[in-house]
Amino acid sequence: MIVGESAMGLLAQAAQQAQGQGGIMEALFQGPFSIIFLFAFLGIMFLVLVVQPERKRQAEHRKMLDSIKPNDRIVTVGGIYATVVQVPKDGNELLVRIDENHNVRMRITRSAVSKVIQPEDKKGKNKESS
Numbered sequence: 620m621i622v623g624e625s626a627m628g629l630l631a632q633a634a635q636q637a638q639g640q641g642g643i644m645e646a647l648f649q650g651p652f653s654i655i656f657l658f659a660f661l662g663i664m665f666l667v668l669v670v671q672p673e674r675k676r677q678a679e680h681r682k683m684l685d686s687i688k689p690n691d692r693i694v695t696v697g698g699i700y701a702t703v704v705q706v707p708k709d710g711n712e713l714l715v716r717i718d719e720n721h722n723v724r725m726r727i728t729r730s731a732v733s734k735v736i737q738p739e740d741k742k743g744k745n746k747e748s749s
Contacts, residue, residue, distance in 0.1 A: 684729045687713065692736040695727060700736075 687693070691703045693715065701715035704724060713732070717723045 696733045
C-alpha cells in the first residue's frame with residue numbers, strides 16, 4: 620500500500636509540473652514544426668506496420684523458391700497442383716508434372732509457384748477428409 624501511494628503521489632507531482640511548464644507534447648505540437656513531427660511519425664508507423672512485414676514475407680517467398688528441388692509438390696498461383704520434375708540451376712523455369720497417369724508435363728516460371736506443399740500438409744488433409 621505504501622509503495623502504491625508513493626507512486627501515485629509522484630505521478631500527481633509530475634502532472635502538476637507538466638501543466639505548469641506546458642509539457643513536452645505541447646512544446647512539440649505547437650508552432651510551425653508540428654506538421655513535420657506529425658508526418659515523420661506517420662512515416663515511421665507506415666514503415667513499421669506495412670513495409671517491414673511485406674519485405675519479410677517477400678524474403679521468405681524468395682527463400683522458398685530457391686529451395687525447390689525435384690519431387691517437391693507445389694501449388695502455382697493459378698491453383699494448379701504439380702510435382703517438380705526438373706529444376707535447372709541457371710534458369711528461371713521449372714518442369715513440372717501435372718498428371719501422374721498420362722505423364723503430362725508443363726514448363727512454368729519460378730515466380731509462378733505459390734507454395735511448396737509439405738508432407739505434413741498432405742497428412743493433415745487426409746485426416747480432415749476421412
